[in-house]
Amino acid sequence: MEERTAEDAQAGKATGSVGRLLAFAGPRRALTYLGCALAAVSMIVSFGPYVCIWFAARDLIAVAPDWKEATSIAVYGWWALGFAVASIALYFAGLMCTHLAAFRCASNMRKRATEHLMHTSLGYFDNHASGALRRVVDGCALETEGLLAHKLPDTAGSIAMIIGMLALFFIFDWRLGVACLVPVAVSLACMFYMMGGRGMDFMTRYMESLVKMNKTGTEYVRGIPVVKVFQQTVHSFRAFHDAIEEFTVLAQDYAVKWCQTPQSLSLTVISAAAVFLVPVAVLAVPGEHDIARFAANFAFYAIFSAVIPTAMTRVMFMSEAFQSAADAVNRVEGVLAAPVIEAPGNPCAPKDNSIRFDDVSFTYEGADEPALDHVSFDVPAGATVALVGPSGGGKTTAASLVPRFWDVSAGSVTVGGVDVRDVDPADLMGRVAFVFQANRLFSQSILENVRAARPDATRDEVLAALEAAQCGDILEKLPQGVDTVYGTDGTHLSGGEVQRLMLARAILKDAPIVVLDEATAFADPENEVKIQAAFKRLARSRDGAPRTVLMVAHRLSTVRNADKIVVLDQGRVAEQGTHEELLAAKGLYARMWADYERSVSWRITSTGSATERDEAEAQRAALAEGSVA
Template identity: 85%
Template sequence: MSETQRAGTAPADARSRQSGAVGRLLAFAGSRRALTYLGCVLSAISMLLGFGPYVCIWFAARDLIAVAPNWAAAANSAVYGWWALAFAVGSIALYFAGLMCTHLAAFRCASNMRKRTIEHLMHTSLGYFDTHASGALRRVVDGCAAETEGLLAHKLPDTAGSVAMIAGMLALFFLFDWRLGVACLVPVAISLACMFYMMGGRGMDFMMRYMESLVKMNKTGTEYVRGIPVVKVFQQTVHSFRAFHDAIEEFTRLAQDYAVTWCQTPQSLSLMAISAAAVFLVPVAVLAAPGETDIAHFATNFAFYAIFSAVIPTAMTRVMFMSEAFQSAADAVSRVEEVLAAPVIDAPATPRIPHDNAVVFEDVSFAYEGADAPALDHVSFTVPAGSTVALVGPSGGGKTTAASLVPRFWDADAGRVLVGGVDVRAMDPSELMERVAFVFQANRLFSQSILDNVRAARPGASREEVMAALSAAQCDDILAKLPDGVDTVYGAEGVHLSGGEVQRLMLARAILKDAPIVVLDEATAFADPENEVKIQAAFKHLARGRDGAPRTVLMVAHRLSTVRGADKIVVLDRGRAVEQGTHDALVAAGGLYARMWADYEQAVTWKISSGEGSEA
């Protein structure tokens, strides 16, 4: 689902499923789910025991007032004090035990959420990552798990305790004097009404948009950090990264609007009511006192309610944070479930084995989600086994999309992509990956040694095989300048490489993998003239396997000089294959390719001259 679609449907979906958020979360906890229930029970008992000291204080005050001023006659006061201490210690011990249980369950739940999402993403088509930014995925995988951890470890047992506290509070309100109890209920009712106003309706919509805004800031923030070198080079400000700037501004407006416009008045009223709960007792006491026959007993009750009213702010604050935590958890688990719902590449029940390494596009159509026009529209061409076919054409013509369909980064909407006469969807994904090596223009090295970076293509390769692949990829000059040669850790101690050098290392990976089919997408995109010459030399090694047999090569290129020697050139324009043939044949045809070649020749002969009257 796209970001826009998710933003529109998330509030409705979350409202309909919020009630089951805790159950969906606990499903990740596995066998430790029972610890959550046990922790909640212990927390509830702990809260009920927490009322004990207040009751003991009331008993002690009653006895002291009854014998005043002969305080020594109140023999049970010390007993009540010890009982109060026992209740307090027991409440703390049970609460600690409850938190231990819920933390164990929460850690297992968060761990399983991360493991399941990462495992699922490992089986998701690689094209999924083109439409879902890494920052947004990191926010879901790591951030959402962290949010649910707080809910299960703290908020859920506190919720159980709050329910027990409110139930016990209501019982105690009417235990000694129902009139004073009703007075204590007034600030509770005011606070609850304010909370429902803030959290319901617009408040719930805000929480969904708030979480969406956090995801957007993570996504655009990651893009901004990666682009900092460009910002420094051109002395730009954050405004040059409009998406990141707008995401921050949107979050600021959203938070300020909700806090100031929507919550300021009800929150102030709620805090004022529960913080001054004892004030509501005074008018009731003034009205009720004249009718009392035992004024000492009434004074004792008043003292109890005045002291006990201090529990009200704690209880209502917990209820407020409980509601916020449940909304956040409902949104977090929904986002995790969206990732878990991402399409995966499953192996067919009876996978078929290709009989050769030819690649065939049969009337293939494909459109990206939300796009107005298809990226590929009834495209057909053949890459015979052992041949090299180049895809060229204007930007946006569908070249990269076509190359991505071979290793199943995406699946065609219509038509078939065949490898060795077998639809790629009918092959075992691992078998397809073994047969295809790909080098794309957006390549990154791991923070590991150059040896391990190249060996990632074939983990079982020996050091000698890796060195041979590096040499074939024209990487000897790269290794010569590194402090520890092939054992140098990329990114450590200022060790960095140019785009063209990284591209040659990617070619070394492809050579080491020794796959019979090679897909190259803009392999010379970041190459300067010197690197381009070496990359072209590496192509010659890549085009042939270790046994000398020619590989099947499908290459995408903008630099037409790299495709002159291709066995066939397919010209894609606006998603359609408009021309096919050899370089000479296409130039002679005078079509789109011929015009592109003329433009290319004019570009390579273009130069700057300082002489008067000369052309630039």
């Protein structure tokens, strides 16, 4: 009883999902209802040729063997042709309606999901892989498009077909009608067994497995260079390999262990529906007074039984489509439920470009320990403040709180004396330019990639920003210069070169506040020199006024001239001050600086005492652990 209730609840959810899905179609949902109605009428009309065949068979049997007496055969033939053409026309018109609604529904679903993601907190994308989001936004919309355009009108037609079949089964000869119902009943029982209970659970796990495989597949493709460098195979990328194995086992287990027997039985009985008529006819013939009429009825049911496999197959696909739609709409609604950056009711404008962290604590979702724990420091307007410390200390987390990639768990982050949560998000984004260690170029020209920071910028302004970011050598080697489309014809750039283009974006934006996160992470010595020169230009606006700069750095050479250095360790402020003050304090920063100086002078040699080699090995281990880098 409890299992039956659970199945009913699942069916209710599947049915309700269609209503939630149609809500995306807006006014065009009416076309879906019209298309389903036309498909149902088309299916009823398609029974016309079978009825005409019965009339023709009746007349022929009645006058046999004098076939010329059957004068109405041609009329029945024309009526059958008319019914067939009308059925096709009605079905075509119905599909036109449902396709118009389906395209609008899929389009609105993609637009709403994409628009919502545009307003979602940027930190959301750190926890949700791009492959999984693409699968939800694009893949789920594609699946629902097939449901609304084809499966839903086919479902309406199947329901009409079943109702029409039941009526025709009992109009001519109820005994032969019951015989035709036997395979229908057996097939429905098999479908309920496959689709109910475990079948519903399988569809949910099937969709989850597809999303997981899509996500890990995207990560694998991006990691192919690493796999090839180390001469590995797909088995080395454990996550992708396990996702494929999980999907394979899941599909095979469901198909072989759960569906093999009932599916085989269902296909067998519906394909041989005419066989069930034979024993009934044998038993019924001795008691028949009008053998000719009974023969005509038998011929009708034998021919009409060919419709049964079509009807039952549509019912089976209908159930699968409803399950897929339920899962798809749930996933899209999950994306639409992602937290967004809420605009305050009465936004306040910052008074200046200073930044203040006031007793800030922040914990990532699902984490046990806070990433930041009661952190407080100031970044005066026009000053450059650097965040340094061991890996995992909370530097990137602190920097991401300024442009509201995340909202603090406790305390406040203020810009110009105003809590960032009270600033209009558009205003806040307009005041802050950021350059991160992981950057992405679009498949557009270099000009448009840089212009993304300020779409209304002129070509000369973009070129000036590229020159200020020391990108002249990059443009010289590109075949079409600034008009070269990135990623085409083997046009690719190194990590350091991409960083300089990102700095050009920030320079072009001309925002009063700049957040730099590991901006020299992928730079070789030559690129680092040019990036440092670009930093100097970025630190001042076009009118020469100093910008407020908050920079995260692991290379201590980039921060020694900062106005203030804040050392973060395990989510807390360990110390803060200028380079000279921190060295004099002989604390964590002083130890990091000493390690940095040793690493700069470190060389690999083939000779030396065991003690020297041990010391070099210890320094190399320290570098690997990130205490210096």
